[in-house]
Amino acid sequence: MSPMKVGIIGAGATGLAAAYTLVKAGHEATVYEGDPFVGGQASTFDVGGARLEKGYHHLFTSDRDMVDLIHELGLGPKLAWIESKVGIFHGGKIYNFVSPTDLLRFTPLSPVDRLRMGLAILYLQRYKEWQKLERFTAAEWIRKYAGKGAYDVVWGPLLRGKFGAYYDKVGMPWFWGKIHTRFASRGKGMQKERLGYPMGSFAEVFETLAERIVERGGEVNLSTPVRAITVEEGRATGLEARSAWGSTILRPFDAVLATTPSYVLPRLVSGLPQDYLEKLQGVKYLAAVLMVLVLKEPLSRLYWLNIADRSIPFVGLIEHTNYIESSHYGGKHILYISNYLGEDSPLFHMKDSQLLEEYIPHLKKVNPRFDPSWIEEWYYHRVEAAQPIAGANYSQHIPDHRTPVKGLYLANTTQIYPEDRGTSYSVRMGKRLAGMMMEDLG
Ligand SMILES: Cc1cc2nc3c(=O)[nH]c(=O)nc-3n(C[C@H](O)[C@H](O)[C@H](O)COP(=O)(O)OP(=O)(O)OC[C@H]3O[C@@H](n4cnc5c(N)ncnc54)[C@H](O)[C@@H]3O)c2cc1C
Numbered sequence: 532m533s534p535m536k537v538g539i540i541g542a543g544a545t546g547l548a549a550a551y552t553l554v555k556a557g558h559e560a561t562v563y564e565g566d567p568f569v570g571g572q573a574s575t576f577d578v579g580g581a582r583l584e585k586g587y588h589h590l591f592t593s594d595r596d597m598v599d600l601i602h603e604l605g606l607g608p609k610l611a612w613i614e615s616k617v618g619i620f621h622g623g624k625i626y627n628f629v630s631p632t633d634l635l636r637f638t639p640l641s642p643v644d645r646l647r648m649g650l651a652i653l654y655l656q657r658y659k660e661w662q663k664l665e666r667f668t669a670a671e672w673i674r675k676y677a678g679k680g681a682y683d684v685v686w687g688p689l690l691r692g693k694f695g696a697y698y699d700k701v702g703m704p705w706f707w708g709k710i711h712t713r714f715a716s717r718g719k720g721m722q723k724e725r726l727g728y729p730m731g732s733f734a735e736v737f738e739t740l741a742e743r744i745v746e747r748g749g750e751v752n753l754s755t756p757v758r759a760i761t762v763e764e765g766r767a768t769g770l771e772a773r774s775a776w777g778s779t780i781l782r783p784f785d786a787v788l789a790t791t792p793s794y795v796l797p798r799l800v801s802g803l804p805q806d807y808l809e810k811l812q813g814v815k816y817l818a819a820v821l822m823v824l825v826l827k828e829p830l831s832r833l834y835w836l837n838i839a840d841r842s843i844p845f846v847g848l849i850e851h852t853n854y855i856e857s858s859h860y861g862g863k864h865i866l867y868i869s870n871y872l873g874e875d876s877p878l879f880h881m882k883d884s885q886l887l888e889e890y891i892p893h894l895k896k897v898n899p900r901f902d903p904s905w906i907e908e909w910y911y912h913r914v915e916a917a918q919p920i921a922g923a924n925y926s927q928h929i930p931d932h933r934t935p936v937k938g939l940y941l942a943n944t945t946q947i948y949p950e951d952r953g954t955s956y957s958v959r960m961g962k963r964l965a966g967m968m969m970e971d972l973g
Contacts, residue, residue, distance in 0.1 A: 534558045535972045538770040538782060540757045540799070541790035543571025544954045545942050547740045547751075548600070548961025549788055549968075554747035556969060561749065561782065562741075563772045565756035568734070569741045572914050573954055575734040578825060579860030582732040585912035586819050587849040587867050589615075590727035593711075594955030596962070597736075601729055604739045612725040616853055618833040620840055620897060621684060625831060629724055644680030651677035655710040661703075661949045668923050669706035670699040688839040692846030694920065696875050697815065702923045704949035726834075728855055733954065755780070760787050760800040760939060767800075767939035786968045788940045790961075792816060792916035793930060796941060803935060810930040814945045817871040819917035820878065822887060825908040826864040829853060830898050843893045844878060845870045863907065868894075871918050883911035919945040919952070932964055933971070940964055 535558050539546045542564035550560035568574050575582040590597055592612070601610050619628040619637075627633040634649050651673070658664075664672065670690060674682045686706075690698040729736050741751045754775035761769045761781075769783040789796055793811040797803055803811070834854040838846055847869040857864055868890050872879040878886060887909060894901045922928075925948060932940050942964045944952035 535785040535968070536783070537561070537968060538563065538784035538787045539790065540760075540770070540788065541571060542566075542569040542737075542741065542751055542753070543790060544573060544597075544737065544957035545961040545964070546571075546788065546790040547737055547744065548596075548958040549790075549942070549965045550744045550749050550751070550961075551740055552962045552965035553968070554744055554749040556965070558969070559748065560744065561784070562744070562751045563755045563757045563770065564751065564753050567754045567775075569751065569753070570734045570737040572819075572917060573733040573737065575732045576910060576912070578823070578865065578908070578910070579857075579863040581860050582734055583823075583851065583860070583865065584733055585823075586821050586914055586917070587851060587869070588728075588733050588954070589854070590955065592725060592727065594727070594953065596959040597953075597955035598727065600740070600958055601736055604736065604743065606729060606731075606736060606739060609730045609735075610727055611730050611855075612727050613854060615724045615726045615835065616833045617724070617835045617837075618831075619685065619837045620843075620848075621688075622840070623896060625833065625836065625897070627833075628837070639684050640680050644678050644684075647678040648681035648685070651681070652710060655707055656714045658707070661707050662926070664703040664707055665924050665926060667703040668699055669701045669703050672703045673706065685839055688841050689837055689846065691841055692838060693871050693918075695817065695871065695873055697817075697873070697920045697922075700920060700922045702921050702925050704925070705921055705951055708950045726854070730855070730859070757799060760789070760936075762800060762802065762936055762939075766937040784938075785972055786938045786940065788942060788964055788968065790942050792943055793919075793941070793945050794916075796934075800936060800939065807930060807935050810928055813928055815873070815920045816916040816945075817873050817918040817920065818879065819912075819914040820870045820872050820886070821912045821914070822868040822883075822890060823910040823912065824866045824868065824906050826866055827905045827907060828900075829864045830866050830894060830901060836897070840896075843896065844889055845893070848894075848897060886911070916944075917952075921945075921948055932967060938972075940968060 537560050539550050539562045542562050546562055550562050553560040575584050617629045618625050621639050626637055673686045694701050755772045757770050757772045759771040767787045772780045774780050793814055836848040845868050849867040851865040934941050942960050947956045950956050
């Protein structure tokens with residue numbers, strides 16, 4: 532069999548995993564990335580003399596595809612597994628929220644509500660037939676089975692924080708998936724949760740992956756946005772891209788894989804049939820809006836603090852240096868203030884400095900000692916199309932990987948289901964798509 536030539540749009544986890552699988556099998560993979568760096572949503576910026584993800588990243592022990600990849604790339608010794616410290620902020624207080632004992636001590640809920648919530652969590656951990664949960668939204672199911680108390684105090688505010696106007700639209704499999712992955716990441720006795728971090732950053736993993744692709748004869752072209760997918764007689768025949776120097780690149784390919792958000796695909800290729808277009812345009816995304824503060828002192832003792840209080844304008848405080856030691860970042864304390872926002876939110880439209888002003892008074896609620904003078908530096912990142920919204924019966928709305936244009940494939944986070952997006956699922960999907968293309972063209 533002669534090697535097939537595949538053009539790949541996007542050098543995130545999906546595109547690079549697909550390219551790597553193809554070149555390992557002896558095929559030719561050419562990746563085009565619009566940004567000047569690889570890693571997409573898992574890319575980094577420099578802080579405290581080290582690299583840090585623009586949006587917090589870690590791995591669960593269940594993230595096998597990513598863990599295996601890290602080992603295969605020879606980066607295994609750099610993968611640290613560290614006990615997580617997770618809490619919830621409610622009624623002006625921080626509560627630990629990791630173990631069953633923490634739930635028993637969660638006094639904002641009555642003992643009956645605590646028991647009910649604990650039983651619902653236990654049930655979901657063991658329940659395997661997520662398809663049967665598809666007809667429920669998460670809000671409906673939680674109210675009905677975990678109880679109104681658990682919904683009003685814990686999950687409701689978190690759903691509102693994470694999904695904004697879509698809080699009551701998110702399908703139950705999303706919630707089921709969250710409970711499963713978190714509990715799969717625990718040791719015996721379910722007391723301890725360990726989270727994995729590639730010391731040196733996720734970007735280092737994806738850069739090493741790109742190097743291995745190139746070593747095996749593949750290409751990874753940065754700052755090279757794809758402008759169009761060429762189609763002849765209903766078949767994808769190549770790509771048109773703009774090079775880093777502004778010239779037009781036209782390359783023929785046997786197959787094309789797009790790893791862009793769904794709404795980008797119709798801009799690159801015309802003539803997609805209406806039912807496929809509806810699936811691409813029907814999925815709503817939220818942007819991740821992240822304010823990263825470099826502080827003189829730690830804000831809290833926790834890594835991950837869920838904010839179950841909707842008078843506070845953010846949904847999570849992720850204090851990276853309560854997970855990875857601050858010595859790796861020149862002794863600085865690093866805090867992400869996290870939000871997922873749609874255009875309907877006024878916060879989405881705020882200028883970075885305005886948003887910081889909006890957030891600052893609320894940090895004092897979490898730690899009354901906090902003073903704005905603690906802020907030494909701050910950074911603002913916005914990751915577009917960060918969180919797709921999977922509503923009830925979502926499986927019927929997922930666009931196929933094989934698009935109606937022959938030889939054109941789509942792989943993005945809207946097709947990861949019932950799990951929520953994550954680098955490991957993207958790597959798994961990239962590998963699967965490479966296999967699909969080899970099967971179709973082989
Ligand atoms: C805030 C946040 C926190 C997260 N936390 C975690 C975590 O803790 N653990 C975890 O495993 N995952 C986490 N994720 C999810 C993870 O980062 C993503 O699921 C994964 O990186 C998606 O990879 P992808 O390749 O599918 O998409 P992307 O990373 O979006 O890659 C797509 C690439 O395509 C490029 N592109 C788009 N259009 C074009 C074009 N026309 N031409 C050329 N290139 C183009 C983009 O620039 C981009 O680089 C998080 C994500 C966010 C936003």
